[in-house]
Amino acid sequence: MSQETARPPSLHSRAPAARDLVGRARRRFTRRPDRRPPQAAERPRRRRLAWAGGLLALLAIVIAVLIAVWDWNWFRGPLERTASTRLDRRVTISGDLHVDLFSWRPTATVDGITIANPEWAGTTPMGTIERLRVRIRLVPLLWGKADLRVLAVDRPNFRLLADGQGRQNWDFSPGRQDPPADFPPIQNFVIREGRLEYSDAQRNIRFLGLIEARERLGAGNTGFQLTGDGTINGQPFRAEVTGGPLVNVERDQPYPFDVDLRAGRTHVTANGAIPRPFDLGRFQMNATIRGPDLADLFPITGVALPNTPPYALRGRLSRAGFLWKVDGLSGRVGDSDLAGVLSVETGRERPLLKAELQSRSLDFDDLGAVFGAAPKAGSGETASAEQAAAARRLVAQQRLFPDTPLDVRRIRAMDADVTYRAASIRDTPIELRAGSVRVRLDDGLLRADPLRLDLPHGRVEGHVTLNARGGTPATALDLRLSNARIESLVPVTFQGSPPFEGALVGRARLAGRGDSVRKTFATADGEVVVVAPGGEIRRSVAELMGVNVVKGLGLLLSKDSSTTPIRCGVAHFQARNGVMRADSIVLDTGPVLVTGRGEIDLRSERMDLRVRGQDKSFRLVRVMVPVTAKGPLTAPRVGVEPGPALAQGGVAAALGTMLSPLAAILPFVDPGLAKDANCGALIAEASRDGAPVKTATTAAR
Numbered sequence: 001m002s003q004e005t006a007r008p009p010s011l012h013s014r015a016p017a018a019r020d021l022v023g024r025a026r027r028r029f030t031r032r033p034d035r036r037p038p039q040a041a042e043r044p045r046r047r048r049l050a051w052a053g054g055l056l057a058l059l060a061i062v063i064a065v066l067i068a069v070w071d072w073n074w075f076r077g078p079l080e081r082t083a084s085t086r087l088d089r090r091v092t093i094s095g096d097l098h099v100d101l102f103s104w105r106p107t108a109t110v111d112g113i114t115i116a117n118p119e120w121a122g123t124t125p126m127g128t129i130e131r132l133r134v135r136i137r138l139v140p141l142l143w144g145k146a147d148l149r150v151l152a153v154d155r156p157n158f159r160l161l162a163d164g165q166g167r168q169n170w171d172f173s174p175g176r177q178d179p180p181a182d183f184p185p186i187q188n189f190v191i192r193e194g195r196l197e198y199s200d201a202q203r204n205i206r207f208l209g210l211i212e213a214r215e216r217l218g219a220g221n222t223g224f225q226l227t228g229d230g231t232i233n234g235q236p237f238r239a240e241v242t243g244g245p246l247v248n249v250e251r252d253q254p255y256p257f258d259v260d261l262r263a264g265r266t267h268v269t270a271n272g273a274i275p276r277p278f279d280l281g282r283f284q285m286n287a288t289i290r291g292p293d294l295a296d297l298f299p300i301t302g303v304a305l306p307n308t309p310p311y312a313l314r315g316r317l318s319r320a321g322f323l324w325k326v327d328g329l330s331g332r333v334g335d336s337d338l339a340g341v342l343s344v345e346t347g348r349e350r351p352l353l354k355a356e357l358q359s360r361s362l363d364f365d366d367l368g369a370v371f372g373a374a375p376k377a378g379s380g381e382t383a384s385a386e387q388a389a390a391a392r393r394l395v396a397q398q399r400l401f402p403d404t405p406l407d408v409r410r411i412r413a414m415d416a417d418v419t420y421r422a423a424s425i426r427d428t429p430i431e432l433r434a435g436s437v438r439v440r441l442d443d444g445l446l447r448a449d450p451l452r453l454d455l456p457h458g459r460v461e462g463h464v465t466l467n468a469r470g471g472t473p474a475t476a477l478d479l480r481l482s483n484a485r486i487e488s489l490v491p492v493t494f495q496g497s498p499p500f501e502g503a504l505v506g507r508a509r510l511a512g513r514g515d516s517v518r519k520t521f522a523t524a525d526g527e528v529v530v531v532a533p534g535g536e537i538r539r540s541v542a543e544l545m546g547v548n549v550v551k552g553l554g555l556l557l558s559k560d561s562s563t564t565p566i567r568c569g570v571a572h573f574q575a576r577n578g579v580m581r582a583d584s585i586v587l588d589t590g591p592v593l594v595t596g597r598g599e600i601d602l603r604s605e606r607m608d609l610r611v612r613g614q615d616k617s618f619r620l621v622r623v624m625v626p627v628t629a630k631g632p633l634t635a636p637r638v639g640v641e642p643g644p645a646l647a648q649g650g651v652a653a654a655l656g657t658m659l660s661p662l663a664a665i666l667p668f669v670d671p672g673l674a675k676d677a678n679c680g681a682l683i684a685e686a687s688r689d690g691a692p693v694k695t696a697t698t699a700a701r
Contacts, residue, residue: 049542072097079110087172090116095131108137117161121169125157142277145251146184156211157195165202165414165689173378179321180281185249189213189224196228202409205232205299209239232299235264249277259285263300266291272319277522284318293369294333295410303344303353304410306370309334309382329357342418345675350443353416363421364432371402371517379458398632399604401518408444408468408515416441430489431456444469451479458484458504474513475520481506486532502535502566510575521602532569536587539564564590578603585611596626604631 076093095111113129135150161169194211209230224243229297243257257276261268272285290312291297294305313331318325325343332338342355369387383391394402418439425432433454440447449463462479466640482505487498510526513519539562567588573580578601585596596611610626631637 021496072099087115088328089126089172092116104138105135106138107133107150109133117159117169118167120167121161124159124602126160126169127156129153129157130155147251148184149184150188150190151186152188152190153192153194155193155195156191159197160199162202162560164409166202177320180279180319182276182281185251185277187249191226196230198230198300202413203299203302207232207237209237209478232263236262237264238262238606242449253277257285259287261300264291264296266296266300268300272317281321282319284316286314287317288314292386298410301344302413303351304407304414307404308369309366309387310384311338313338331380332370335363336366336422337361350412351414351442353414353418355416355418355420355605357418358421358423360423362425362435364425368402398605398634399518400633401516401521401602403516403518406468406515407475408473411441411446411466411468412444414441415443416446425453442649455484458482458488472510472513473515473520476511478509481530486535500535500537500566502532503570504530504532506530512578524575524578524602525579526575528571528573528575530569530571532566532587534568535566536563537566538562539591573600575602582609585609587611600633606631607633607636 005419027694073096075097079097080091080093092114093110093112094114096109097111098107100107100108110132112130115127117124117126131152131154133150133152133154134148137147137149139146153296159169164227167186191211191213194213196207196209196211198205198207198209207230211223211226211228213226224241226239226241228239229237238261240260241257244255249255254273254275256271256273259268259270259272266289268289270285270287272283272287274280274283276282284619289297290310292310294311298304311331311333313329313333315326316327317326319325320499323345325341329341330337330339336359338357339357340355340357341562342353342357345352345354354395365381384600390402390404395401416439418480419437420439421436422434425435433456433564435453437448437451440449446466446468447463447599448465450461453460458481460481462477464477464479465475467476484506485501485503486504487501489504490500508526508528510521510524510528512521512524514523548650567590569587570584570637571582571586573582574583575581580598580600580602582599585594585598587594592613594611594613596609598607600607607629608630612626627638629638
């Protein structure tokens with residue numbers, strides 16, 4: 001074979017075949033225009049859409065058939081488990097479940113619901129519901145908004161229990177405070193034959209009531225109505241809550257309501273609105289409340305308020321989550337006006353009460369009810385029937401200290417920070433101008449500090465502490481009297497003018513135990529000191545205190561108004577187990593030195609004091625007999641006790657003997673008194689005369 005015949009074919013010889021392959025591939029993958037009529041081209045597409053629609057319709061029919069024949073009771077188990085987990089206790093459904101989904105307003109019905117109690121509350125169920133029916137709008141639900149058309153509860157029976165430890169069987173999240181309930185708008189809320197039993201050991205209340213809630217037709221009543229009846233502390237209780245029409249309730253439109261609550265003789269009326277129905281954590285209302293005693297509100301509110309005379313108050317009550325607030329509080333408590341603001345913060349271990357209160361004019365006897373005493377029950381005085389009876393018993397028994405027991409459970413149930421000011425005070429045993437106090441309560445420890453009472457001259461200030469954390473309450477007080485005047489505190493006149501004038505200071509420091517004022521003073525320990533560092537006394541009165549008959553009567557008959565200095569006056573009492581014994585009573589005037597001793601028994605509320613005057617110079621006619629003050633504290637009898645005449649003389653020795661304790665007690669009253677007052681000079685004089693006392697200079701060294 002030649003070389004030419006052995007060579008492979010050239011590219012030119014293969015070109016026609018390649019071009020043929022490329023053409024066939026191009027024709028295969030190139031889309032040819034559909035030259036069929038448009039009607040023929042749409043037929044396959046329509047057939048596909050028809051098949052898809054048919055499948056969807058068949059699926060809808062199948063689902064509808066399944067829903068129609070489905071046994072919804074299959075969901076009882078999952079529903080019970082979910083509810084039990086949410087409520088932290090066993091929830092069972094013994095009846096049937098019915099669901100109607102073929103509506104723009106689907107309906108669900110559940111029969112035979114039982115909610116168990118926590119273990120500590122026993123085996124009796126906390127609540128049962130015979131039937132629960134709910135109807136809801138479907139369209140808002142698609143947008144995440146719940147709009148209830150119907151919420152109907154048939155024969156609910158609930159037993160709510162709070163024990164002495166503060167545990168509550170309706171607390172579904174022990175250890176934390178859940179926010180207030182926020183329900184969606186409900187157009188038709190129905191409770192048929194509801195029964196509610198409530199027992200609270202701490203608040204000492206029992207309530208058993210029947211509840212009906214229904215929307216009645218008619219022009220006069222087209223809204224929601226909730227009524228309940230029962231008893232609280234043996235007194236009848238009734239609650240009526242009415243709301244506006246529920247038709248077309250919207251989430252962004254306020255829902256109005258009225259409240260009428262009667263618990264015994266306590267009456268509460270209010271009208272208000274829920275800004276976002278039905279968010280129960282936010283609402284406001286204008287309320288009025290009246291009753292015989294503010295302390296009676298504890299079972300209703302859980303807030304421990306002090307005992308008071310009959311009251312009538314009004315204000316604007318609002319709630320924002322855990323904060324309850326009363327703005328514009330005004331009205332009367334007893335015969336005193338009261339105004340201010342207060343708030344109660346819940347959602348903590350103990351509710352916290354904060355208040356700023358004031359009175360333009362305080363009737364002093366209204367304060368007695370705060371300590372368990374009774375206000376005056378005479379003509380023109382405001383007091384309940386029980387308080388008037390208690391006042392009559394105190395008068396008949398000649399008693400000063402009330403024995404009304406203190407309910408320490410209420411004090412332990414809350415905390416407080418309250419300030420109070422009285423611009424003026426009237427009807428006082430001694431003249432008072434104004435007063436103020438700040439009271440703080442923390443876990444059973446109450447402290448009134450600072451406490452201040454303004455006198456026409458001077459003031460009383462200090463603090464009082466009540467510790468109710470232990471088994472028996474313990475009370476301690478420390479009060480100081482400063483810059484006062486004798487004539488203001490002892491407002492008596494003698495021949496048209498005060499028999500004595502001068503400065504007066506003092507201090508009382510006592511502590512006792514007991515659940516009433518009477519028991520506290522009956523166990524009191526401490527001391528009380530009153531000092532008159534100087535002043536003047538009518539000479540006639542001074543001579544009579546020394547029982548200088550001739551000189552004293554002569555000055556009286558001549559209506560002599562001359563005075564003599566009060567060089568020093570001291571009364572010092574040591575209190576032990578309710579008995580205050582005077583180890584030093586001294587009144588040193590120009591002509592007479594008066595000394596004495598005795599005791600005040602706070603247990604029996606009686607006194608037995610004796611003072612004896614001793615002339616400093618020779619008197620031709622005098623009878624040296626003690627002057628006594630005996631009897632009940634409310635009405636002591638002043639007289640003289642005949643006794644043998646004492647030899648004249650020994651004045652310096654008497655001064656030294658009686659003033660020895662004075663050097664020790666003056667710093668207890670006023671650190672600067674021993675140096676600046678006449679008492680200090682008297683101590684120095686007694687020391688120069690040989691009395692065993694220390695001067696302020698010696699004491700300082």
